Amino acid sequence: MLCEGCERMKKIIKSRTQKAGLPPGTLVHLGERREDSSRINIFKYSEENLEEKEIKIGEIPEKLPGEGEVLWVNIDGLHEVEIIERIGEIFSLHPLVLEDILSTDQRPKVEDYGEFLFLVLPMFYFSTDEDTIIAEQVSLILGNNFIISFQEQQGDVFSELRRRLRTKKGLLRRRGADYLFYGLLDSIVDAYFLILEKVGEDIEAIDDLLLEKTDSGLLREIHRVKREMIFLRRSVWPLREAIAKLERRETTLISESTLIYLRDVYDHVIQIIEAVETSRDLISGIMDIYLSTVSNRMNEVMKVLTIIATIFIPLTFVAGIYGMNFVFMPELEWSWGYPLVLLVMGLIALGMILFFRRKRWF
Numbered sequence: 376m377l378c379e380g381c382e383r384m385k386k387i388i389k390s391r392t393q394k395a396g397l398p399p400g401t402l403v404h405l406g407e408r409r410e411d412s413s414r415i416n417i418f419k420y421s422e423e424n425l426e427e428k429e430i431k432i433g434e435i436p437e438k439l440p441g442e443g444e445v446l447w448v449n450i451d452g453l454h455e456v457e458i459i460e461r462i463g464e465i466f467s468l469h470p471l472v473l474e475d476i477l478s479t480d481q482r483p484k485v486e487d488y489g490e491f492l493f494l495v496l497p498m499f500y501f502s503t504d505e506d507t508i509i510a511e512q513v514s515l516i517l518g519n520n521f522i523i524s525f526q527e528q529q530g531d532v533f534s535e536l537r538r539r540l541r542t543k544k545g546l547l548r549r550r551g552a553d554y555l556f557y558g559l560l561d562s563i564v565d566a567y568f569l570i571l572e573k574v575g576e577d578i579e580a581i582d583d584l585l586l587e588k589t590d591s592g593l594l595r596e597i598h599r600v601k602r603e604m605i606f607l608r609r610s611v612w613p614l615r616e617a618i619a620k621l622e623r624r625e626t627t628l629i630s631e632s633t634l635i636y637l638r639d640v641y642d643h644v645i646q647i648i649e650a651v652e653t654s655r656d657l658i659s660g661i662m663d664i665y666l667s668t669v670s671n672r673m674n675e676v677m678k679v680l681t682i683i684a685t686i687f688i689p690l691t692f693v694a695g696i697y698g699m700n701f702v703f704m705p706e707l708e709w710s711w712g713y714p715l716v717l718l719v720m721g722l723i724a725l726g727m728i729l730f731f732r733r734k735r736w737f
Contacts, residue, residue, distance in 0.1 A: 402456050402470075405478045413452030414529060418540055420445055422548050425540065432458050437465050439521060445552045446521040451529045453477055462523060466491070468516065476525050479512045483613040485620050492517040492556075492628055494617065497610040498563045499570045500532045508570060510606075513563060517556040517628055524559060532566040533559065553633045560618075561640050567611065567647045571654065574603060578657050585661060589668050597662050604655045611651055615644050682737055686727050690720045 415435065419426040421444045440446045450458060456477065463473045472493050475481055483496040498513045511527040536558050539545045547558060577600050584593055618641045622634060629637070697706070697716060706712040731737055 402460055402473055402477055405480065411452065411529075413450060413455045413458050415458065416449045416451070418445075418447040418449075418537070420447075420540060420548055422543075425548070427541070432461055435461065435465055439518075442520075444520060445555060447524070447552075447555060448521070449524045449526070449533075451526050453479065453525060453527055459525070466516070466518065466521070466523060472516070476514045479527055481512060481514075483610065483617050485617040487626060490518065492621075492626065494556075494560070494621075496560075496563060496614055496617065498526070498532060498566065499610075500530065500566050501569070501573075502530070508573065510610075515556060515559055517552060519628065520552050522552050522555050522559070532562045536562050550633070551630070553629045554636070556629075557633050557636045557640065561636070561643075564614075564640055564643050564647070567607075568643075568650075570607070571647065571650050574600060574607070574654055578654060578661065581658075582661055585665060585668070589665055589672070594665065597658065597665060601655075601658050601662065604651060604658055608648075608651050608655065611644065611647055615641070615648060618644055678737065682731055686724050689723050689727070693720050693723070 414429060415432065416429050417427070417436070419436075419440060435448070436446065448462070450462065453459060453476065459473055459476060462468065463470070467490070469488055472486075472488070475493070475495060481495045484494075486493045494515045494517070496513060496515075497510060499508055499510050501507070502509050509528075509530065513531075514525040516523040536547070539547050539558075546554060577596075581593065581596055581600065584596075618637065621629065621637050622641060693716065697704075706716070709715070
């Protein structure tokens with residue numbers, strides 16, 4: 376689940392020591408090192424034509440598309456720094472932007488560099504086995520008629536977007552790069568709802584188990600979901616601010632017609648934040664119920680043990696008296712002394728039990 380993303384974040388923060396003392400703009404990849412090679416895929420399209428292919432680093436088009444055309448360059452894998460550096464040279468990207476792309480622990484943000492916009496945000500999606508949630512950083516660069524997307528690994532939430540490009544469905548092929556930028560952002564944000572649905576199912580399962588048992592395994596599950604909600608909140612809250620800046624920004628790169636769709640994405644982010652906060656409250660409530668249940672059961676056990684100990688206190692007193700080795704004890708010579716003492720002790724115990732029952736102490 377998302378806890379894997381939490382562990383990955385700890386490793387990335389630890390690996391930042393590699394950059395200590397280096398000048399700003401130094402390109403060092405901070406993230407998981409991967410064995411597979413980076414992949415570069417391009418979509419070059421207009422309303423009538425579409426070109427889609429996977430290319431090598433030397434085949435990256437150095438000439439920007441003409442009027443009415445849009446170029447989408449997608450890079451899967453950030454560990455080959457020379458590819459990121461080459462992309463920066465071709466599209467004249469600022470060194471600090473390339474540095475942020477390679478640092479995969481960035482806070483969601485948007486920056487305007489005049490000729491292009493830079494947006495970085497987290498992306499969550501299910502792996503092929505539909506049981507593990509993958510968390511990675513995505514960087515988007517919006518130019519006048521091009522989009523560049525950087526992902527940490529293969530696999531994303533853009534399959535429906537690619538299908539619409541191939542089949543000419545919707546407005547993608549008829550709009551500019553800013554609408555594709557919106558489509559990528561919207562796909563990432565919509566995927567958050569799927570993650571929240573899965574987390575909601577986990578919370579319901581934990582709530583049902585809480586009625587049956589309160590063992591250490593259930594406590595670990597509660598802590599796991601709680602860490603996931605903290606991780607989600609940390610990822611989503613800054614995104615609200617970033618998209619709000621996109622709405623307010625005066626730039627020619629985003630048309631007025633596309634700003635309307637960005638407002639819809641902003642509304643979705645607000646809904647996600649509210650859902651995250653609700654889930655956090657639910658899991659915190661479940662934690663309180665768990666602790667209260669454990670405490671109540673412990674109190675029940677302690678009450679039973681206290682009642683048993685209280686019953687035996689007078690019996691121990693009687694047994695202690697007749698356990699003293701004095702010669703001159705009148706009861707020692709009685710033939711009915713032993714059963715009489717047992718009877719008295721039994722009556723004392725029975726009387727105390729009836730008294731406790733009357734007081735409803737058990």
